[in-house]
Amino acid sequence: AQSVTQLDSQVPVFEEAPVELRCNYSSSVSVYLFWYVQYPNQGLQLLLKYLSGSTLVKGINGFEAEFNKSQTSFHLRKPSVHISDTAEYFCAVTPSGGYQKVTFGTGTKLQVIP
Amino acid sequence: GAGVSQSPSNKVTEKGKDVELRCDPISGHTALYWYRQSLGQGLEFLIYFQGNSAPDKSGLPSDRFSAERTGGSVSTLTIQRTQQEDSAVYLCASSQGQGMDGYTFGSGTRLTVV
Numbered sequence: 122a123q124s125v126t127q128l129d130s131q132v133p134v135f136e137e138a139p140v141e142l143r144c145n146y147s148s149s150v151s152v153y154l155f156w157y158v159q160y161p162n163q164g165l166q167l168l169l170k171y172l173s174g175s176t177l178v179k180g181i182n183g184f185e186a187e188f189n190k191s192q193t194s195f196h197l198r199k200p201s202v203h204i205s206d207t208a209e210y211f212c213a214v215t216p217s218g219g220y221q222k223v224t225f226g227t228g229t230k231l232q233v234i235p
Numbered sequence: 236g237a238g239v240s241q242s243p244s245n246k247v248t249e250k251g252k253d254v255e256l257r258c259d260p261i262s263g264h265t266a267l268y269w270y271r272q273s274l275g276q277g278l279e280f281l282i283y284f285q286g287n288s289a290p291d292k293s294g295l296p297s298d299r300f301s302a303e304r305t306g307g308s309v310s311t312l313t314i315q316r317t318q319q320e321d322s323a324v325y326l327c328a329s330s331q332g333q334g335m336d337g338y339t340f341g342s343g344t345r346l347t348v349v
Binding site: 220 | 291
């Protein structure tokens with residue numbers, strides 16, 4: 122079985138500063154990795170995904186993430202955050218190849234401070 | 236439809252009553268998923284549909300929970316004899332195929348059992 126750990130439950134950051142949201146996963150097989158964002162009272166929206174190939178993936182809203190197999194990590198980064206980035210961010214993992222349920226982390230609340 | 240639609244958006248029910256939550260996925264999406272999101276926790280997988288069949292219902296927490304999908308489209312999650320611990324946001328998502336492109340989530344149904 123796979124698991125996801127998001128160590129930071131909350132991350133405060135000043136507007137226009139860079140941010141990194143950490144995600145570590147555990148799996149005995151190769152995986153697909155995802156980051157989702159959830160704005161208040163809304164469902165989750167896909168930010169980006171890693172399936173294979175380049176380990177640096179770019180997503181919407183200026184976010185990017187880097188897959189590091191040796192460290193089993195998939196940290197999310199943005200060089201300069203905006204107030205509108207205030208939301209909860211979820212990392213998710215699923216074994217590659219065929220259907221396997223997606224396992225989500227517990228989320229990280231990003232609070233952008235003006 | 237243009238997105239995943241869930242109804243009702245909010246539901247308050249008395250302990251012991253039955254509730255039905257509805258999900259209308261994106262047209263053409265063959266896969267449909269139900270997750271539960273409790274305060275301070277991540278998303279808990281409940282059930283996966285491929286077409287009208289449910290090959291993975293391993294996440295249903297008890298026999299009070301059941302779900303069906305008809306016509307390869309609308310799904311209903313039923314909770315019988317609701318308990319206070321059932322209070323949560325119930326999220327529905329759909330995807331093409333087996334979800335390598337990620338899921339599209341609805342806005343959820345917030346269930347409160349009093």
